[in-house]
Amino acid sequence: MSAIMMTGELKPLKIVIGIKKNRSHNTLLLKGKGLVDSLKRGDMKKYKTIVADPPWEPSISKILGPKWTHINKASPHKHYNVMKVEEICDLQIPSAPQAHLWIWALNQHIDWAYQVVRSWGFEPWQMLTWCKPGLGTGRFQCNTEQVILCRKGNRQGNPFGMTGGTWFSWPRGNHSTKPNAFYDLVERVSPPPYLELFGRRKRLGWDCWGNEVESDIELDSLQ
Numbered sequence: 001m002s003a004i005m006m007t008g009e010l011k012p013l014k015i016v017i018g019i020k021k022n023r024s025h026n027t028l029l030l031k032g033k034g035l036v037d038s039l040k041r042g043d044m045k046k047y048k049t050i051v052a053d054p055p056w057e058p059s060i061s062k063i064l065g066p067k068w069t070h071i072n073k074a075s076p077h078k079h080y081n082v083m084k085v086e087e088i089c090d091l092q093i094p095s096a097p098q099a100h101l102w103i104w105a106l107n108q109h110i111d112w113a114y115q116v117v118r119s120w121g122f123e124p125w126q127m128l129t130w131c132k133p134g135l136g137t138g139r140f141q142c143n144t145e146q147v148i149l150c151r152k153g154n155r156q157g158n159p160f161g162m163t164g165g166t167w168f169s170w171p172r173g174n175h176s177t178k179p180n181a182f183y184d185l186v187e188r189v190s191p192p193p194y195l196e197l198f199g200r201r202k203r204l205g206w207d208c209w210g211n212e213v214e215s216d217i218e219l220d221s222l223q
């Protein structure tokens, strides 16, 4: 731990180098990247709209074991690393005081998405359904996916645009890829600046963060 003295009337600013361990810790977080970076963090861009498609680990993968996770083409493990719900909750999201969040959920674990939404300081507002053409895999041949639209801050001056209903017939893409029509909807309903979390492709006018893309920002974690 180290401290620097600010000039004038200001009190010393405490800086912790490392990972923040508990939520009540209100000192400035540094990840060993140096003072200049850390001070810039204070001016960090705040996003009015955030899209998140987290790498959930479905409990079915624990029930069915490695046979399923490594063979079944629907298993996320075959496509990317997964994260625990607590790890996702602990991410420090750079949202504006008034902001919108669109978070994709697993049908089996809608509650996880609500947990993350609230730990990021948002309230769920509306669930929207992507209806996919044809049938999917598994017992239910699942052909729907849910995205929850959420709000942070007062509704005054922070309205949603018209969505045009609550279900959408959009084409399928590769595993877990969300259709362009979804991003078009976000841009109609929610204001810029836009940030995509766990993104894999850059979209014009958006910042992006994820481990498969050149990220525009760094995120801190409470863990």
Ligand SMILES: C[S@@+](CC[C@H](N)C(=O)[O-])C[C@H]1O[C@@H](n2cnc3c(N)ncnc32)[C@H](O)[C@@H]1O
Binding pocket: 053, 054, 055, 080, 081, 082, 083, 176, 177, 178, 198, 199, 200, 201, 209, 210, 211, 212
């Ligand atoms: C469900 S996919 C997102 C798919 C994306 N919406 C699309 O349309 O292509 C989740 C992404 O999160 C990434 N991811 C997994 N663990 C991560 C971590 N610890 N930090 C950042 N990204 C991570 C995965 O590699 C994967 O790219």
